[in-house]
Amino acid sequence: MVDWVRLELDVDQFDDAAFEPYLERAQESGITFTTLAELGDTAEHRRALYDLNRTCSADIPERGEFYTYDEYVAQRIEVPSFETAGVVLALHGGRWVGMSGTSLHPDKGHAFSEMTGVLAPYRGQGLSLALKLLAIRFVRSSGYRRPATFHHPRNASAIAMNRRLGFVDRLGR
Template sequence: MSASLRLFAPADYAALCDIQNAVYSEASVTVEEVRLADDLRDPMCKHRRWMVEMEERPVAWGEYTQRIHKYHPHKFFLNLFVLPTYQNQGIGSKLYTHMLEALQPFEPVQIRTQTQEDQSQSVRFLQQRGFREEQRKWESRLDLTTFDLGPYLEVEQRLSEQGIVLKTLEELAGDPERDRKLYALDWQIRQDVPATEPRSPISFELFCARFLYHPEIVPEAFIVAVHNGEYVGLSFMGAQPSSKLISTGLTGTLRSYRRMGIATALKLRGIRYAQQHGYTVLRTVNDALNAPMLSINMRMGFVKHEQLAILYFVKDC
């Protein structure tokens, strides 16, 4: 049997999710998530996606794309997924070669991709093709059914005594500059998050669509630290409908407000919300080099899942 490649079509979203979820069952995606991500892709980013079929059955998919938050006209990101039962049959190699050939008119200088620690075949596949690991992120999880907020009750009170209060996204709705302030704060915080490439700011409109009004963002768990009207820290959470797992996104503060317990207080407020609303597991992902945030998580009782470490690879063209 030979594998045939064709361009992705809108009718393929369900098959795409089935393939990806078979590879990464711990990080499942939905049709709605992928479709929305496609809709929110900045038009400046080059993108093309293919499906691979055997006997008219979708068994793999791949794409090249660009990331607007780390944009470079000649740098690309590849995604490639093959159903486990069809791996080691040359399908991934065929798709990878096809994507590289499709990129040549754009004169790529670097290609990046990612996989997980437990995907040993994928790691070997990349290493054999000249990719090298350049970044590692740890996934950590907190059991919300056993976490005790009791020892932390005074954390937020100490901040309040210094004039720092925590507000939800909804509680800040009366501030006409709220969204612009959050856009500026988010950008300042991200400057200090470990990264392998220079960051580029996204547009205000895209920020709002991705982080303030995205359907998976939980407004009541989007917490902002405010001091004398200035937004000085934030933490937000996202969850899929009907899921008992909730994820923490970016958590951070302005440089001048660090080592005051603000990040801890932000996380605790989010944890309280999650417990009160029936979530059982809190998931977060941190760069392996982000020692301050990893330390906060470990003190709270997060358990690092090393087998779920996300590995980022790069290859110079």
């Protein structure tokens, strides 16, 4: 049985300015940022999101089989917690190269960082930090204070990235 690393962030204590340079650097290198809300929730965009999420998820330890497209839509998109504004996308020359998806759970009183992923050729440039900065801003603007996430304990890069942003262990919840 896997003992997942459960993390959360206090957005009131989060220092946006410390991570703004990652956003600026990405934009200077030709990356543009948008959301699924801005692009439109179309069948074509849902398929592109699925493809990007599936590709990025392949690196998660013990991930197992990824959803089929129909399962993905039913379990991740056509659910009350899905927010098109919570799907932040990084594009390079129109190609979707990174994503950070955040769902809102008013019944539980928190936001949940579903997935942040960047295609392999774009890694190591701080793009995931830029995406998470925008995701945290979405959480804050939505009135939530404590986004949560969890990771397989061997997913060291994702855990380190979240800890760098200020996520701390979420105990007893």
